[in-house]
Amino acid sequence: MYKPLLSGAAFLLLGTFSALAAPPKVITDIPAVHSLVAQVMAGAGAPELLLPPGSSPHGHQLRPSEAGLLSQSELLFWIGPEQAPWIENALHDIAPDTESVPLLSVPGTRLRTGGHHHDDSAPGSAPRDGHGTDETEGTHDDDDAHGHSHGGDHAQGQANDHAGEAGGMRDEDHTAGDGHVHEGIDTHAWLDPDNARIWLPIIAQHLSAADPENSALYEANSKAAIQRVAALTDRIAGTLDGLDGGYIVFHDAYGYFTDRFGLPPAGAISGGDAAPPGARRLAELQQSARDNDVRCLFTEPQFDGRISGRLAEALGLKIAVLDPVGATLPPGPDLYEGLLTGIADSLRTCLTD
Template identity: 25%
Template sequence: MIFFTSFCQAKIITSIKPLGFITEAIASGVSETDVLLPDGASPHTYSLKPSDLIKLNSADLIIWVGEDMETFMPSVLKDIDNNKTIELTEYPTIEALLKSGEKHGELNHADEHHAHHEHGRFDNHIWLSPKIAEISAQIIHDKLQKIYPQKAALLEQNLHDFLINLKQTEQNIAKKLNSVQNKGYFVFHDSYAYFEAQFNLNNLGSFTINPSIQPGLKKIYEIQKELKNRNAVCIFREPQFSPVIVNKLIDGTNVKVGELDPLGMDIVMTKDAYCKFLLKITQQLLNCLE
């Protein structure tokens, strides 16, 4: 269970949990880190509460991905000093690594609104890239050194520990996923492109359907045909998807259902949470693909 800090204590606020994991690794022992979005909330559609505004206004630092991801942030931040915010996708070192938001093999006739509001020009699921996480950690470290100059040595040590831990975790993941690189699968939410590219995974495409609406027969038939034609081993849903809907889609196929959680919902904020998060996604992939 996660105990979020009270308003007066939380000095660093991240929009979403995976950014909180990276931040906690660097800020551990220096400052409190708190996460704005509660578990299960979507950064695309979240509505801020008055208590969120109090948190943001009293923070030393606010860290977020960018306006294509947390669409609610720009209007909130307009009154907050620029020096107190980090918008990660605005940094040239990260911008240079952004993938295009064009989806591969997206079968999408179901819910235009659902498809449309999620994707800008670039793929903003940057926390699923260990490479970008490394750069983000450096950016956060540099900023925190300015805010807490008296903690420079500890921040330096934390960054060093994080980078070593991350490198070892990447090597570990590459070994683990080596055996499933040729196994094809589909996802419902194309969040994993950075992770997939780094570890050579075989994502065949995504089905954009609204998790709360039962797809029609035509849609079900199309998806089933696609699963069979492409020899998919697995289809991955996210925690908010109804298993009933997914089971309908795979009825009559040999496809297995897995679950992927791109926001690390049940991972506790600790110094090594980010690496645990990557390992959990790795295990979720293996559970279905092996």
């Protein structure tokens, strides 16, 4: 049988961005971060996912198998200790040499306060312009911004050079200049795609520092992923364009998404940490639902839906699902796009039915 041979030039072209060496052992905390890192590592390897699909990052208990993955990792990309202090504790205890890259501390990341109402605090009613909370642009110490090892030295990236390239910040954002992420920051920052565009070149920098032979591949993948996220942002804006109507969410996780695209919820059953609501909170939420012509109540697949069901029945609301972490999606490079697209599609479907 005739088997055509590729020319030498063709072989060189195919091999331009192929993996040249074994990649570092990389681990991530949640599916959204895993997806972004997987896009940058494509062709060289794949990251491990620490948090099991369908699990909440709030208050997770590390299992022995997960502890084993973390202890063997060389590089950890995660949202940060503000969301998962249990990871920070585990790093000190079982993975002191793992380089830690907390993404909330990357310079240029848009941070917002709120999302951490506890127990009986009032759910409130966000204004319709989508900017109902304070925002900050993180400007952090180099050690915080570029990651640090609990026992080893690593090359430091130039994050600020890439922050502008990755999309920049909006005019109304403010700067927190003390070098640290503030207590009370909403940790669901991956739901703003502009943050993803800022993180992607930083992810590539750290991978390149750990694996210089594949640096060209990581840089090319990062640029392609940034373009993909930009196109995703435009599509979501189109999906939500002209949409109106009130809704309630299960927990206060969507501020980054609604700050970017508008259409904030009338309230949330639980705060940003998904703690169980108190009686006062539920009573005020019911009043907010009546005042804001609420039509839909969104549950989440990783949480018990009984409270949501009872509230929806009492108020005569439609029930639908929003998934802020990708609990129902297969992990991998396509998850991030599917996650944000799913939120937009669910909002449109429930509010237009």
